[in-house]
Amino acid sequence: xxxxxxxxxxxxxxxxxxxxxxxxxxxxxxxxxxxxxxxxxxxxxxxxxxxxxxxxxxxxxxxxxxxxxxxxxxxxxxxxxxxxxxxxxxxxxxxxxxxxxxxxxxxxxxxxxxxxxxxxxxxxxxxxxxxxxxxxxxxxxxxxxxxxxxxxxxxxxxxxxxxxxxxxxxxxxxxxxxxxxxxxxxxxxxxxxxxxxxxxxxxxxxxxxxxxxxxxxxxxxxxxxxx
Amino acid sequence: xxxxxxxxxxxxxxxxxxxxxxxxxxxxxxxxxxxxxxxxxxxxxxxxxxxxxxxxxxxxxxxxxxxxxxxxxxxxxxxxxxxxxxxxxxxxxxxxxxxxxxxxxxxxxxxxxxxxxxxxxxxxxxxxxxxxxxxxxxxxxxxxxxxxxxxxxxxxxxxxxxxxxxxxxxxxxxxxxxxxxxxxxxxxxxxxxxxxxxxxxxxxxxxxxxxxxxxxxxxxxxxxxxxxxxxxxxxxxxxxxxxxxxxxxxxxxxxxxxxxxx
Numbered sequence: 001x002x003x004x005x006x007x008x009x010x011x012x013x014x015x016x017x018x019x020x021x022x023x024x025x026x027x028x029x030x031x032x033x034x035x036x037x038x039x040x041x042x043x044x045x046x047x048x049x050x051x052x053x054x055x056x057x058x059x060x061x062x063x064x065x066x067x068x069x070x071x072x073x074x075x076x077x078x079x080x081x082x083x084x085x086x087x088x089x090x091x092x093x094x095x096x097x098x099x100x101x102x103x104x105x106x107x108x109x110x111x112x113x114x115x116x117x118x119x120x121x122x123x124x125x126x127x128x129x130x131x132x133x134x135x136x137x138x139x140x141x142x143x144x145x146x147x148x149x150x151x152x153x154x155x156x157x158x159x160x161x162x163x164x165x166x167x168x169x170x171x172x173x174x175x176x177x178x179x180x181x182x183x184x185x186x187x188x189x190x191x192x193x194x195x196x197x198x199x200x201x202x203x204x205x206x207x208x209x210x211x212x213x214x215x216x217x218x219x220x221x222x223x224x225x226x227x
Numbered sequence: 228x229x230x231x232x233x234x235x236x237x238x239x240x241x242x243x244x245x246x247x248x249x250x251x252x253x254x255x256x257x258x259x260x261x262x263x264x265x266x267x268x269x270x271x272x273x274x275x276x277x278x279x280x281x282x283x284x285x286x287x288x289x290x291x292x293x294x295x296x297x298x299x300x301x302x303x304x305x306x307x308x309x310x311x312x313x314x315x316x317x318x319x320x321x322x323x324x325x326x327x328x329x330x331x332x333x334x335x336x337x338x339x340x341x342x343x344x345x346x347x348x349x350x351x352x353x354x355x356x357x358x359x360x361x362x363x364x365x366x367x368x369x370x371x372x373x374x375x376x377x378x379x380x381x382x383x384x385x386x387x388x389x390x391x392x393x394x395x396x397x398x399x400x401x402x403x404x405x406x407x408x409x410x411x412x413x414x415x416x417x418x419x420x421x422x423x424x425x426x427x428x429x430x431x432x433x434x435x436x437x438x439x440x441x442x443x444x445x446x447x448x449x450x451x452x453x454x455x456x457x458x459x460x461x462x463x464x465x466x467x468x469x470x471x472x473x474x475x476x477x478x479x480x481x482x483x484x485x486x487x488x489x
Contacts, residue, residue, distance in 0.1 A: 014477030015484070057468040059475065077452045077466040078262050098426060098448050099419035112430060 001166050001197030002031040002054065007063030007073065008223070009049060023049055025223040027063065029199075029216045033165065036188065036198040038212035041219045047201045050218055051168050054199065055090050056080040067166055085113055089164035091172050095143060095151040103129065103146075104139040107157045114162060121161075128157040132183055149175045153184075160187050167191060169200035173207045185210050236298050238263050238403060238435045239284075244293030246276075246283050252459035253279035257293070259454065259464065263402075266429055266436045268450030268467060270443060270482070276459035277439045278407060284437065285324050285405045286314050297321070297403070319349050323396035327408035329388035333380045333395065339366060340376040342395045350399050365394040369424060386417035390424065397428060404436040410445055422448055443486055447471060455479045 007027040013019045024046050031037045039047040052058035053073070054065055060073040068087045070079055084090070089110075097106050104125050111121035129139060132153040138146070143154045152175050159167070172188070173181045181204070188211045192198060202208040208215070237260035246253035254276035261267055269277045282288040284295055286306065295306045299317065306314060318324075326332040333342055343362040344352075352358050363373050369390035371383075380388050389409065396404065409425070410418040426449060429436060440446060446453055446467055454464040455476065463476040474480045 011473075012475070014480050052472065056466060057472040059465075059469060059473055077469075078265065080466055081265075081451050096447070098423045100416070101423050 001033050001068060002029075002199055003064075003066040004029050004050070004054070005064055007050070007053060007065060007221075008061045009046075009053060009058065010061050022223040024218075024221050027218070027221040031166075031197040031199050033195045033197050034192050035213050036192055036200060036211050038208050038215045039199065039201050040208075040215050040217050046218045046221060048170065050221070051170060051199065051201065055088070055168055056084070085110075086162075087164060088166045088168070089159050089162065090168045091156055091159035091170060093152075093170050093174065095155045095158075097143060099144050100142050102140045103134065103143045103154055106143060106154060107161055110158060110162045124161055125157065128160060129154070131187075132157050133180055149177070149180070152176060153180060156184055156187070160191065163191070163194060163196070165196055167196050167198045169198060169202075171201055171203060173202065173204045181207065236303065237261060238265075238298050239437075240294075240296040240303070241284065242294040242296070244280065244283055244290050244295065246279050246288060246290045252276070253288075254283065254290075254456070255459045257461055259461075261403075261435055261437065263435055264429075264433050265452065266438065266450045268446030268453045269437065269439045269456060270441060270446055270453060271456035272441065272482075275456040277456050279459075280456070281405055281407055281437065281439045285322065286318060287324075319346070320399060321402050323399075323401040323404045325389075325392055325396055325404060325406040325409050327411045329380070329385070329392040332392040333388060335381050336379065338377050338379055339371065339383070339391055342380065342391060343398050346395055346399050361398065362394075365398045366391075368428075369394045370420070386413050386421065389413060389417075389421060393421075393424070393428075397432070397434075400432065402435060404434055406436060406438045406440075408440050408442075409438065410442065411440070418445070425449060443471060443483065455482065 005028045007024065009024040011021045011023060027050055029037060039050060041047055049058060053060045054067065056072045063073060065072040067083060070083050072080060104122055107125035107129060108121035111124060112118065134150060134153055143151055146154065156172055172184050176184060185207055188198065239261040242258050244257045245255050257280055269280065271277045279288065283290040296303050297306050337345065340359060340362045343365050344358040347358050347361060363376060366373060366376060371387060371390060380391055383391065410421055413421065422445065428434060438450060450467045453467045453470045454461050455470065455478065457478045463470060463474065463479045470479060471483055474483050
């Protein structure tokens with residue numbers, strides 16, 4: 001479902017003398033449907049960079065990133081937009097929403113984008129929020145004022161609202177208490193069971209052991225420094 | 228036309244659009260496609276040519292060179308080669324233009340209901356009851372209370388005026404909306420409400436939109452794609468989050484790194 005090969009990445013800092021910083025070379029991995037692959041490596045090794053290249057908000061300098069038949073490294077913006085709508089989901093560490101939009105609608109939005117009728121989308125959103133222990137009295141409020149853990153759970157609910165065939169998870173269990181961590185892990189296991197291909201970053205080793213089938217150490221993709 | 232064909236034809240194809248003011252460049256050699264349902268953001272500092280570009284696209288300015296091909300209900304046509312009456316018809320039925328200052332897009336001496344109803348009459352509506360019902364419905368959609376229908380916009384707050392301008396523009400069911408700094412000059416809480424409203428309308432009506440703004444937070448939340456302009460030229464374009472998170476051009480890097488984090 002996800003197949004990365006020969007991917008490299010440089011950052012060119014035009015406003016700092018045009019410094020070119022190579023951050024990744026020869027990255028390769030694949031994730032089959034129903035499989036969860038964990039990215040590991042020290043902080044700064046490039047886990048998030050690789051994940052962002054799959055999502056398409058970082059440009060790859062070379063190589064191919066196939067997600068469900070589309071090469072994200074080469075695709076037109078509108079192809080990536082369509083991919084994100086139906087095929088590829090992403091739970092980032094930060095919730096980014098239009099202020100003042102009620103939590104229930106924030107979670108239902110990915111479904112509305114797909115044309116799911118509003119009441120159905122809201123029912124699904126409500127079920128997820130309830131499962132993630134967000135009190136119902138908060139559903140009509142914007143999540144912008146919520147605590148970090150609550151925002152994280154709203155983000156997870158939004159990411160799991162639609163059954164994406166491919167899913168990127170960036171630290172989904174960070175800042176969660178034991179009970180909510182358990183809910184998130186079962187959501188991940190359910191997604192795997194329905195055949196989702198999952199690529200994730202988990203600093204929580206217990207969580208990693210529970211959901212990951214394989215680990216890929218991104219340190220192997222660090223460019224060799226010449227001279 | 229089959230559904231597949233509709234999906235694979237851009238709504239708007241802009242080719243090598245150039246506008247000069249004497250020897251100064253307004254915008255130079257701008258080309259892009261806009262697809263149905265897509266929101267394109269155009270950012271850049273004051274004087275970068277973004278408003279000139281928007282005015283050329285909307286037919287308010289005549290460019291010196293280039294083509295603007297719109298997928299009309301009768302197939303793709305070069306808007307710049309159209310006669311004035313035909314272009315005006317198009318701008319009433321298929322296009323909408325939301326000005327930064329609502330006073331430029333509203334008739335201040337006419338009631339709120341009249342402002343909305345006038346646009347319906349311009350495309351042929353004649354039944355008073357229908358027009359009033361539709362105007363009331365649209366005022367509700369932009370969160371203006373029905374009892375304000377007979378008030379003039381001069382009695383409205385800035386945020387209400389902007390919402391009224393949006394109702395006036397969208398009531399005829401356009402397919403393409405041009406917006407020039409639609410949230411400029413509004414305080415942030417009103418901006419947020421307007422952004423939510425615009426997002427909902429874009430999704431429900433399947434609108435395509437071109438939004439000119441200098442506010443990167445607005446485009447991040449509203450635009451699918453982004454074009455960055457400097458000195459009349461497009462220096463970078465791509466997916467909105469890609470351009471903002473991994474900017475490639477020196478100017479975009481400067482622009483993105485200059486934003487204050489809140």
